[in-house]
Amino acid sequence: MKLICRTCHLEISKEVRELPDVSLLNHEDAQDxxxxxxxxxxxxxxxxxxxxxxxxxxxxxxxxxxxxxxSRLNGCCGMDGLDGRNRLCLRNHEIGTEKSDCWMAHFIALDPEMVQFE
Known part of the structure:
Protein backbone atom coordinates (compact mmCIF):
# COMPACT_ATOMS: atom_id res chain seq x y z
CA MET A 1 0.00 0.00 0.00
CA LYS A 2 0.99 3.59 -0.44
CA LEU A 3 -0.05 6.65 1.52
CA ILE A 4 -1.56 9.65 -0.20
CA CYS A 5 -2.48 13.18 0.84
CA ARG A 6 -6.23 13.22 1.58
CA THR A 7 -6.60 16.72 0.13
CA CYS A 8 -4.88 16.39 -3.24
CA HIS A 9 -4.34 12.61 -3.57
CA LEU A 10 -0.60 13.00 -4.20
CA GLU A 11 1.40 9.88 -3.25
CA ILE A 12 3.53 10.63 -0.22
CA SER A 13 5.07 7.23 0.47
CA LYS A 14 6.73 4.34 -1.24
CA GLU A 15 5.09 0.93 -0.87
CA VAL A 16 4.71 0.09 2.82
CA ARG A 17 3.12 -2.77 4.71
CA GLU A 18 2.28 -3.24 8.34
CA LEU A 19 5.25 -4.23 10.48
CA PRO A 20 4.55 -7.82 11.58
CA ASP A 21 6.94 -7.83 14.54
CA VAL A 22 7.18 -4.77 16.80
CA SER A 23 10.39 -6.14 18.31
CA LEU A 24 12.00 -4.77 15.11
CA LEU A 25 11.36 -1.19 16.29
CA ASN A 26 14.57 0.59 17.30
CA HIS A 27 14.41 3.16 20.10
CA GLU A 28 18.09 4.18 19.80
CA ASP A 29 18.84 7.88 19.36
CA ALA A 30 19.72 9.07 15.84
CA GLN A 31 18.73 5.75 14.24
CA ASP A 32 15.72 4.67 12.20
CA SER A 71 9.04 28.13 13.68
CA ARG A 72 7.98 24.51 13.11
CA LEU A 73 11.47 23.40 12.06
CA ASN A 74 13.18 23.45 15.45
CA GLY A 75 15.88 21.04 16.53
CA CYS A 76 19.64 21.04 16.93
CA CYS A 77 20.76 18.37 14.45
CA GLY A 78 17.45 17.61 12.75
CA MET A 79 13.81 18.33 13.46
CA ASP A 80 12.44 17.64 16.92
CA GLY A 81 8.78 17.94 15.90
CA LEU A 82 7.82 19.67 19.13
CA ASP A 83 6.21 22.66 17.41
CA GLY A 84 3.53 21.01 15.30
CA ARG A 85 3.39 19.44 11.88
CA ASN A 86 6.58 20.18 10.01
CA ARG A 87 6.09 18.25 6.75
CA LEU A 88 3.94 19.18 3.75
CA CYS A 89 3.08 17.35 0.56
CA LEU A 90 4.51 19.07 -2.52
CA ARG A 91 1.18 20.85 -2.95
CA ASN A 92 1.53 22.50 0.50
CA HIS A 93 -0.90 20.41 2.57
CA GLU A 94 0.24 19.53 6.08
CA ILE A 95 0.74 15.76 6.33
CA GLY A 96 2.70 14.99 9.47
CA THR A 97 5.58 15.48 11.85
CA GLU A 98 9.17 14.53 11.19
CA LYS A 99 11.22 13.47 14.20
CA SER A 100 14.88 13.46 13.21
CA ASP A 101 16.86 15.19 15.93
CA CYS A 102 19.97 13.62 17.46
CA TRP A 103 18.34 12.81 20.80
CA MET A 104 15.54 10.65 19.40
CA ALA A 105 14.81 7.74 17.10
CA HIS A 106 14.06 8.96 13.55
CA PHE A 107 10.67 8.60 11.82
CA ILE A 108 7.75 10.53 10.42
CA ALA A 109 4.36 10.44 12.10
CA LEU A 110 1.67 11.00 9.48
CA ASP A 111 -1.64 12.46 10.59
CA PRO A 112 -4.46 10.00 9.78
CA GLU A 113 -6.80 12.95 9.20
CA MET A 114 -4.46 14.30 6.52
CA VAL A 115 -3.32 11.09 4.79
CA GLN A 116 -4.88 7.80 3.77
CA PHE A 117 -3.85 4.44 2.37
CA GLU A 118 -4.40 3.79 -1.32
Whole structure:
Protein backbone atom coordinates (compact mmCIF):
# COMPACT_ATOMS: atom_id res chain seq x y z
CA MET A 1 0.00 0.00 0.00
CA LYS A 2 0.99 3.59 -0.44
CA LEU A 3 -0.05 6.65 1.52
CA ILE A 4 -1.56 9.65 -0.20
CA CYS A 5 -2.48 13.18 0.84
CA ARG A 6 -6.23 13.22 1.58
CA THR A 7 -6.60 16.72 0.13
CA CYS A 8 -4.88 16.39 -3.24
CA HIS A 9 -4.34 12.61 -3.57
CA LEU A 10 -0.60 13.00 -4.20
CA GLU A 11 1.40 9.88 -3.25
CA ILE A 12 3.53 10.63 -0.22
CA SER A 13 5.07 7.23 0.47
CA LYS A 14 6.73 4.34 -1.24
CA GLU A 15 5.09 0.93 -0.87
CA VAL A 16 4.71 0.09 2.82
CA ARG A 17 3.12 -2.77 4.71
CA GLU A 18 2.28 -3.24 8.34
CA LEU A 19 5.25 -4.23 10.48
CA PRO A 20 4.55 -7.82 11.58
CA ASP A 21 6.94 -7.83 14.54
CA VAL A 22 7.18 -4.77 16.80
CA SER A 23 10.39 -6.14 18.31
CA LEU A 24 12.00 -4.77 15.11
CA LEU A 25 11.36 -1.19 16.29
CA ASN A 26 14.57 0.59 17.30
CA HIS A 27 14.41 3.16 20.10
CA GLU A 28 18.09 4.18 19.80
CA ASP A 29 18.84 7.88 19.36
CA ALA A 30 19.72 9.07 15.84
CA GLN A 31 18.73 5.75 14.24
CA ASP A 32 15.72 4.67 12.20
CA UNK A 33 12.85 3.80 14.53
CA UNK A 34 11.06 1.58 11.99
CA UNK A 35 12.62 -0.45 9.16
CA UNK A 36 12.17 0.78 5.60
CA UNK A 37 9.09 -0.50 3.80
CA UNK A 38 6.89 -0.79 6.87
CA UNK A 39 4.38 1.20 8.91
CA UNK A 40 2.79 0.99 12.33
CA UNK A 41 -0.21 2.73 13.80
CA UNK A 42 0.99 4.45 16.96
CA UNK A 43 -0.97 3.64 20.10
CA UNK A 44 0.61 6.64 21.87
CA UNK A 45 3.80 4.79 22.82
CA UNK A 46 5.75 7.61 21.17
CA UNK A 47 3.80 10.30 23.10
CA UNK A 48 2.98 12.16 19.90
CA UNK A 49 -0.21 14.03 20.82
CA UNK A 50 -1.53 12.60 17.57
CA UNK A 51 -4.05 9.82 17.94
CA UNK A 52 -3.43 6.81 15.68
CA UNK A 53 -0.49 8.38 13.83
CA UNK A 54 0.84 6.32 10.93
CA UNK A 55 4.57 5.96 11.48
CA UNK A 56 6.92 5.22 8.60
CA UNK A 57 10.64 5.42 7.96
CA UNK A 58 11.75 8.82 6.64
CA UNK A 59 13.34 7.05 3.65
CA UNK A 60 9.85 5.86 2.62
CA UNK A 61 8.53 9.42 2.39
CA UNK A 62 8.20 10.90 -1.12
CA UNK A 63 6.73 14.05 -2.66
CA UNK A 64 7.07 16.07 0.52
CA UNK A 65 8.99 19.04 1.82
CA UNK A 66 9.64 20.89 5.03
CA UNK A 67 7.05 23.33 6.29
CA UNK A 68 7.35 26.94 5.13
CA UNK A 69 6.75 28.19 8.69
CA UNK A 70 10.30 28.16 10.08
CA SER A 71 9.04 28.13 13.68
CA ARG A 72 7.98 24.51 13.11
CA LEU A 73 11.47 23.40 12.06
CA ASN A 74 13.18 23.45 15.45
CA GLY A 75 15.88 21.04 16.53
CA CYS A 76 19.64 21.04 16.93
CA CYS A 77 20.76 18.37 14.45
CA GLY A 78 17.45 17.61 12.75
CA MET A 79 13.81 18.33 13.46
CA ASP A 80 12.44 17.64 16.92
CA GLY A 81 8.78 17.94 15.90
CA LEU A 82 7.82 19.67 19.13
CA ASP A 83 6.21 22.66 17.41
CA GLY A 84 3.53 21.01 15.30
CA ARG A 85 3.39 19.44 11.88
CA ASN A 86 6.58 20.18 10.01
CA ARG A 87 6.09 18.25 6.75
CA LEU A 88 3.94 19.18 3.75
CA CYS A 89 3.08 17.35 0.56
CA LEU A 90 4.51 19.07 -2.52
CA ARG A 91 1.18 20.85 -2.95
CA ASN A 92 1.53 22.50 0.50
CA HIS A 93 -0.90 20.41 2.57
CA GLU A 94 0.24 19.53 6.08
CA ILE A 95 0.74 15.76 6.33
CA GLY A 96 2.70 14.99 9.47
CA THR A 97 5.58 15.48 11.85
CA GLU A 98 9.17 14.53 11.19
CA LYS A 99 11.22 13.47 14.20
CA SER A 100 14.88 13.46 13.21
CA ASP A 101 16.86 15.19 15.93
CA CYS A 102 19.97 13.62 17.46
CA TRP A 103 18.34 12.81 20.80
CA MET A 104 15.54 10.65 19.40
CA ALA A 105 14.81 7.74 17.10
CA HIS A 106 14.06 8.96 13.55
CA PHE A 107 10.67 8.60 11.82
CA ILE A 108 7.75 10.53 10.42
CA ALA A 109 4.36 10.44 12.10
CA LEU A 110 1.67 11.00 9.48
CA ASP A 111 -1.64 12.46 10.59
CA PRO A 112 -4.46 10.00 9.78
CA GLU A 113 -6.80 12.95 9.20
CA MET A 114 -4.46 14.30 6.52
CA VAL A 115 -3.32 11.09 4.79
CA GLN A 116 -4.88 7.80 3.77
CA PHE A 117 -3.85 4.44 2.37
CA GLU A 118 -4.40 3.79 -1.32
Missing amino acids: YIPEGFYIIDDNKMHLDLRDAIIINLKDLVNSKRHSNR
